Amino acid sequence: MRLLCSPASPYSVKVRLAAEHCDLPLELEFVDTTDQPSGLVAANPLGKIPTLVLEDGGTVYDSRVICEYLDRISGNLLIPQTTEQWLQAKRVEALADGVADAAILVVYEERFRPAEKRHEGWTDRQWTRAVRGLDRLEAEVDKLPEALNIGHFALAAVLGWLNFRFKGKWEDGHPGLVLFVEDFGRRFAPFTEISPRA
Numbered sequence: 367m368r369l370l371c372s373p374a375s376p377y378s379v380k381v382r383l384a385a386e387h388c389d390l391p392l393e394l395e396f397v398d399t400t401d402q403p404s405g406l407v408a409a410n411p412l413g414k415i416p417t418l419v420l421e422d423g424g425t426v427y428d429s430r431v432i433c434e435y436l437d438r439i440s441g442n443l444l445i446p447q448t449t450e451q452w453l454q455a456k457r458v459e460a461l462a463d464g465v466a467d468a469a470i471l472v473v474y475e476e477r478f479r480p481a482e483k484r485h486e487g488w489t490d491r492q493w494t495r496a497v498r499g500l501d502r503l504e505a506e507v508d509k510l511p512e513a514l515n516i517g518h519f520a521l522a523a524v525l526g527w528l529n530f531r532f533k534g535k536w537e538d539g540h541p542g543l544v545l546f547v548e549d550f551g552r553r554f555a556p557f558t559e560i561s562p563r564a
Contacts, residue, residue: 368393368419370406374562376466376527377429378416383519384433386556388440392418430459433516444516451511458506458517462524465499468492473531500540507542514554522550526561 369385369392371378385392397406402413409425410417418426418435426435437444446452471492475484503521510517525547528536537544551558 367391367421368395370395370397370409370417370419371415372396372399374527374530374564375415376470376523376562377463379526379560379562380462380520380523381416381418381429381432381436382560383523383554383557384436384444384516386560387514387519387554388436388443390436390440430463433459433519437516444519446511446515451515454506454509454511455515455517458503458510459520461499461503461506462517462520465496465503466524466527468495468499469528469532472496497536500536500543504540504542507546518550518554522547522554522557523562525550526557530562530564 367390369378369381371381371394373379373396382392382394395405397403397415399406399413399415406415406417407413409419410427412427414428416427416429416432418432420426426432433444446455469492472489475489475492507521510521521543525543529547551561
């Protein structure tokens with residue numbers, strides 16, 4: 367299987383961590399979505415990453431669906447099957463992805479919009495959404511089970527990305543999350559190599 371992705375993308379990192387956990391090798395193809403390369407658009411009409419290209423040429427997207435697929439083909443190594451544990455893992459994944467969704471919009475505002483056209487009130491609202499998500503994750507992190515699941519990988523991916531893009535701006539008030547991401551490389555060695563980077 368081939369993963370169209372970016373080393374900086376928290377969603378790509380989540381999928382890569384999940385695949386490592388499930389012992390499913392992926393051929394990585396790093397793409398720049400800004401350029402909307404034809405190979406990416408052919409695989410995913412939305413032109414978004416990550417996109418998984420299967421051996422038969424079929425494709426799977428977005429990161430949540432890819433992780434569901436990896437879970438199915440690995441015999442449920444990623445997503446807990448009891449209702450209570452499933453709900454907790456998927457809630458943490460949704461919160462982590464939501465934090466990334468909001469914070470990425472802050473990055474895009476600065477990266478793609480000329481300074482004179484930036485809307486500070488809008489970016490402030492996005493950052494407030496991200497912080498609210500982090501606050502809820504701070505309350506959830508100690509409840510995560512010992513056995514790693516999709517919640518752990520989604521959380522590690524977004525916190526690694528925040529360290530990459532917003533170091534020093536998200537940690538205040540979130541000591542449990544800081545400890546989690548600092549410790550995650552020890553718990554899951556591939557994180558050290560896979561964590562978000564340029």
